[in-house]
Structures are given as C-alpha cells and as structure tokens.
Amino acid sequence: MGGGALMDINVYNVHLAVGLFGKPKGVAYFANVEKNIDTSGILQLDYDNLKVVCIGAKDSSSDNQFLYSR
DSSP states (O other), X not given: OOSHHIIIIIHHXXXXXXXXXXXXXXXXXXXXXXXXXXXXXXXXXXXXXXXXXXXXXXXXXXXXXXXXXX
C-alpha cells in the first residue's frame, strides 16, 4: 500500500478499537520515521475509563499487537 505503518498495519487495529469502544476522546501517535515514512509506531487511544494501545511495525518481524486496559 505504501502508506507507512499507521496506514498499512495499524489502521486495522484502529478499526477494531473504534468498533468495540466508539470514538476515542484523545489520540496520540508515536512514530519511528525513516525517509519520511513511519516504519513503526505506537498509537494510543484514550477513552473515559480505558486506554487502547496499538503497536504496528514494518521494520521488524515482531507480531502486531492490540492491547487495552482499564
């Protein structure tokens, strides 16, 4: 797809989180950028009673993760 880690990988985690919990109150994205492309990143979605953390990477062979905690 060519959109970096957020658009190619983490978009599926975002879709799952919004489907489960609705629109977040706040969003923060912490990207590892190489040549103006986010090759990996951590996305934090803030809700009233929980935080959802989505981790996606194109620059490693690690698993993609979807975590949430109250």
